[in-house]
Amino acid sequence: MRFDEQLRLAGKAALVCGAGRGLGRSIAEGLAEAGADVVVASRNAAEIEALAAQLRRTGHGRALACRADVTRPEEVEAAVERVIAELGRIDILFNVAGGRMRKAVVETSDEEWDAMLRSNLSSAFYACRAAGRRFLSQRSGCVINVASTAGLRGRADRTAYCAAKAALINFSRALAVEWAPANIRVNVLCPGRFHTPATAAEHGDPVRYAKLLELSPLRRIASADEIKAAAVYLASPAAAYATGTVLVLDGGQTIT
Numbered sequence: 206m207r208f209d210e211q212l213r214l215a216g217k218a219a220l221v222c223g224a225g226r227g228l229g230r231s232i233a234e235g236l237a238e239a240g241a242d243v244v245v246a247s248r249n250a251a252e253i254e255a256l257a258a259q260l261r262r263t264g265h266g267r268a269l270a271c272r273a274d275v276t277r278p279e280e281v282e283a284a285v286e287r288v289i290a291e292l293g294r295i296d297i298l299f300n301v302a303g304g305r306m307r308k309a310v311v312e313t314s315d316e317e318w319d320a321m322l323r324s325n326l327s328s329a330f331y332a333c334r335a336a337g338r339r340f341l342s343q344r345s346g347c348v349i350n351v352a353s354t355a356g357l358r359g360r361a362d363r364t365a366y367c368a369a370k371a372a373l374i375n376f377s378r379a380l381a382v383e384w385a386p387a388n389i390r391v392n393v394l395c396p397g398r399f400h401t402p403a404t405a406a407e408h409g410d411p412v413r414y415a416k417l418l419e420l421s422p423l424r425r426i427a428s429a430d431e432i433k434a435a436a437v438y439l440a441s442p443a444a445a446y447a448t449g450t451v452l453v454l455d456g457g458q459t460i461t
């Protein structure tokens with residue numbers, strides 16, 4: 206097959222969890238532009254309805270919104286069921302939703318610790334378990350979990366977030382081994398610094414921003430759109446031999 210055709214996703218059905226804003230939104234746009242049918246999920250119904258309408262206008266496949274809080278297993282199960290009911294199949298699962306927290310360990314409550322693990326790690330487990338039943342029965346499927354460079358290194362005052370993202374990375378590797386015999390691929394995207402609503406306040410502080418640029422060998426912060434090509438690649442037949450991969454997109458931040 207021609208290389209450019211391997212990047213096409215026509216006929217594939219994707220669920221993007223955490224798609225209302227930021228990186229999840231760009232990933233959903235990328236999948237739709239590559240031809241996939243896309244279901245976008247988050248807790249904000251207005252945001253995902255507007256995105257689904259946009260994808261129907263600009264993408265090449267079908268698009269619909271599904272309100273779900275991915276920290277609630279029953280809502281994640283329902284979202285996967287909805288994808289199968291409305292699109293007839295599920296081929297691609299993106300777990301993008303995740304929360305951050307800046308707090309010293311000694312000031313972190315049990316509830317805050319649990320919330321970090323639930324939003325960054327358990328949410329992906331719930332979604333993989335729900336979609337995995339279908340993937341295993343059809344003997345195909347692919348999962349892309351969005352972690353962070355924070356899962357690859359230590360960062361002061363972000364210990365709970367670093368721990369959750371590191372666990373997500375190795376959850377993905379272990380699942381890649383578990384599901385490889387059934388032809389199901391599991392990969393990780395590790396963003397470094399991207400402009401999104403979640404990072405806007407920090408990037409809006411000129412002193413902090415200058416410091417962040419200093420930490421980046423490429424001396425810039427990426428736009429959310431710059432995640433699209435990597436997301437489409439990992440979801441596509443072009444990545445048929447990639448499983449358990451951790452694809453770092455960080456302008457070189459982790460090599461310094």
Ligand SMILES: NC(=O)c1ccc[n+]([C@@H]2O[C@H](COP(=O)([O-])OP(=O)(O)OC[C@H]3O[C@@H](n4cnc5c(N)ncnc54)[C@H](OP(=O)(O)O)[C@@H]3O)[C@@H](O)[C@H]2O)c1
Pocket residue numbers: 222223224225226227228229246247248249273274275276301302303304305324351352353354395396397398399400401402403404
């Ligand atoms: N931006 C960066 O520089 C960067 C760097 C490294 C890693 N990441 C990771 O990339 C992912 C996306 O980050 P972002 O910066 O794009 O964040 P963002 O701008 O805050 O967007 C997060 C999206 O996920 C949804 N979401 C959050 N919690 C959810 C839940 N419990 N259930 C359903 N949807 C939920 C949000 O919608 P609602 O809140 O309305 O539900 C929103 O649509 C996160 O996992 C983050 O850790 C980002």
